[in-house]
Amino acid sequence: MPAVEPTTAGHLLRREPGAGKRIGGAIIIAAVFVFLYLPPIVMALFSVNDSAVQTLPFKGFTLTWYEHLFRNTEILTALGYSLRVSATAVIGALVIGTGFALLFWKPFRGSRVLQGMIAVPMLLPGMVLGVSLLLTFKLIGMPLGFWSIALAHTVFILPIVVFVVGQRLASFDTLLLQAAQDLGAGPVKAFFTVVFPLLAPALVAAALLGFTLSFDELAVTFFVAGFDPTLPVLVWAKLRIGFDPQINAIFTLLAVASVLAVLFSFRILAGDRKRARHT
Amino acid sequence: MSAVGLRQRRVLSSLRAVPVVAWVIAFTIVPNLILVVYSTWSSTIGIIDPTPTLDNYGEVLGSETILLLLLRTLGTASFAAVLAVSIGFMMAYLVVRHLPKLKLPITILVIIPLWISFLMRVFSWKVILGEQGVINSLLLNVGIIDQPLTIFLYSTFSVLIGLVYVGIPYAYLAAYVTLDRIPQRIYEAAGDLGAGGIRTFWTVVWPIGRPAIGLGFTLVFIVAYGDYVTPQLLGGFDGMMIGAMVVQAFGQLNDWPLGATLALITLISGLIVVGIATLVTRNPVVLED
Numbered sequence: 001m002p003a004v005e006p007t008t009a010g011h012l013l014r015r016e017p018g019a020g021k022r023i024g025g026a027i028i029i030a031a032v033f034v035f036l037y038l039p040p041i042v043m044a045l046f047s048v049n050d051s052a053v054q055t056l057p058f059k060g061f062t063l064t065w066y067e068h069l070f071r072n073t074e075i076l077t078a079l080g081y082s083l084r085v086s087a088t089a090v091i092g093a094l095v096i097g098t099g100f101a102l103l104f105w106k107p108f109r110g111s112r113v114l115q116g117m118i119a120v121p122m123l124l125p126g127m128v129l130g131v132s133l134l135l136t137f138k139l140i141g142m143p144l145g146f147w148s149i150a151l152a153h154t155v156f157i158l159p160i161v162v163f164v165v166g167q168r169l170a171s172f173d174t175l176l177l178q179a180a181q182d183l184g185a186g187p188v189k190a191f192f193t194v195v196f197p198l199l200a201p202a203l204v205a206a207a208l209l210g211f212t213l214s215f216d217e218l219a220v221t222f223f224v225a226g227f228d229p230t231l232p233v234l235v236w237a238k239l240r241i242g243f244d245p246q247i248n249a250i251f252t253l254l255a256v257a258s259v260l261a262v263l264f265s266f267r268i269l270a271g272d273r274k275r276a277r278h279t
Numbered sequence: 280m281s282a283v284g285l286r287q288r289r290v291l292s293s294l295r296a297v298p299v300v301a302w303v304i305a306f307t308i309v310p311n312l313i314l315v316v317y318s319t320w321s322s323t324i325g326i327i328d329p330t331p332t333l334d335n336y337g338e339v340l341g342s343e344t345i346l347l348l349l350l351r352t353l354g355t356a357s358f359a360a361v362l363a364v365s366i367g368f369m370m371a372y373l374v375v376r377h378l379p380k381l382k383l384p385i386t387i388l389v390i391i392p393l394w395i396s397f398l399m400r401v402f403s404w405k406v407i408l409g410e411q412g413v414i415n416s417l418l419l420n421v422g423i424i425d426q427p428l429t430i431f432l433y434s435t436f437s438v439l440i441g442l443v444y445v446g447i448p449y450a451y452l453a454a455y456v457t458l459d460r461i462p463q464r465i466y467e468a469a470g471d472l473g474a475g476g477i478r479t480f481w482t483v484v485w486p487i488g489r490p491a492i493g494l495g496f497t498l499v500f501i502v503a504y505g506d507y508v509t510p511q512l513l514g515g516f517d518g519m520m521i522g523a524m525v526v527q528a529f530g531q532l533n534d535w536p537l538g539a540t541l542a543l544i545t546l547i548s549g550l551i552v553v554g555i556a557t558l559v560t561r562n563p564v565v566l567e568d
């Protein structure tokens with residue numbers, strides 16, 4: 001009997017993962033999904049439960065909380081404030097982050113270390129970043145409010161933009177820019193006619209990711225917010241006193257909106273990758 | 280190219296670093312230095328005295344209560360990170376190995392909770408674990424218990440659930456991006472050489488996946504150990520963590536220098552844990568693309 005099986009027979013005898021293993025794996029994965037989706041489902045269910053108290057059993061279906069929500073100026077004001085803060089932070093991070101990614105396009109001495117240093121605010125616990133920025137703002141006499149929050153958010157969104165845009169830039173050559181300039185375009189024109197269109201999908205992805213992180217942020221914001229609350233800061237206060245299911249209602253709506261936005265951005269990125277493969 | 284041109288290019292090239300260096304100094308180095316400086320100041324009823332002193336450190340490091348709280352924080356966060364990484368890694372392994380066709384939808388489903396309000400995800404656990412919560416109602420209805428149990432909420436256990444819950448998507452992602460790069464033929468080769476499932480796991484998957492475990496641990500741990508929201512919502516008195524104390528120092532206590540000291544000591548002790556985790560899981564095998 002030969003010690004080594006012929007290759008074809010070896011292939012047949014090979015242990016393929018059996019159906020049993022696949023079913024076992026599926027059961028474990030399903031169990032993790034139950035764990036992961038239980039909280040959002042509970043949140044959504046209690047947004048339509050006819051009771052101000054979040055305890056079982058259910059008292060019946062109602063849209064009262066949604067009706068109240070649309071008339072609740074406190075929550076809606078905080079929501080609008082949050083949207084403006086996050087939009088400002090995202091725009092700031094996109095402009096500065098894209099600039100930095102372009103500077104990093106051709107590596108220079110120390111560029112890797114610098115890229116690491118930019119990421120530090122993201123790797124600090126939010127509490128530490130919040131405290132250190134609060135002390136800095138106080139010391140330079142910057143008032144706490146809209147701009148202090150937007151700036152703090154820009155600081156931790158920026159690394160995402162630099163990374164996502166940098167990855168995208170790395171996939172095409174700096175010669176492109178050179179070619180545009182050889183054809184007579186100035187650096188600004190070369191950027192907007194050649195580089196910018198290629199970067200667009202990365203910018204969309206970075207903007208969406210940055211926006212969701214900023215919009216949901218509490219740990220840092222809590223320290224630098226000042227008087228007016230963003231939505232998470234307001235809800236954080238309400239979770240201790242004055243909670244009612246309108247808060248379930250607003251976050252259920254926001255969850256639906258952001259999941260749709262994320263799936264949409266996945267499609268943009270996937271479509272873009274497909275196009276890149278075809279060209 | 281002339282020597283002058285070359286030198287000019289070098290100078291220009293290093294000029295590119297200036298805006299980035301300025302940013303890093305302004306928003307990373309200076310704030311952290313200020314944090315250090317602040318920790319050496321003192322405060323009496325909210326009035327800051329900028330005379331350098333190490334009293335805050337003495338107060339923090341001399342307090343058994345604070346040190347115990349710090350240890351418990353690091354322990355809880357580490358344990359949560361280990362649990363989240365175990366679940367995330369196992370799941371990522373099952374997906375890439377046994378359900379490769381479903382890997383994209385499953386991965387998207389794992390990370391979707393990250394786009395749902397963090398506060399509400401944690402708060403929902405309070406609703407689930409509470410005295411009249413989902414779990415108690417279920418157990419009562421099935422008849423396993425006849426009195427609602429209060430053991431689920433306001434304990435280290437409930438804090439762990441919250442932290443693990445928040446950590447799983449990060450741990451899964453870290454494991455997934457690494458394990459997904461192991462070509463199927465490596466498993467086949469291990470199988471051809473006679474290795475069973477467990478042997479294949481320890482000789483192939485583990486050495487390649489170890490840094491992913493380190494990365495996953497680090498991500499979950501960083502999110503967990505400075506967290507003051509989860510312990511406050513789910514932990515009650517028994518599940519308190521050091522972050523709550525920092526918030527207190529900046530809030531009710533109005534002793535910012537003490538708060539800065541606490542934040543700094545928390546940061547440094549956390550970095551030590553991360554450093555150890557990274558060392559332990561350093562990669563002996565580098566997978567070529």
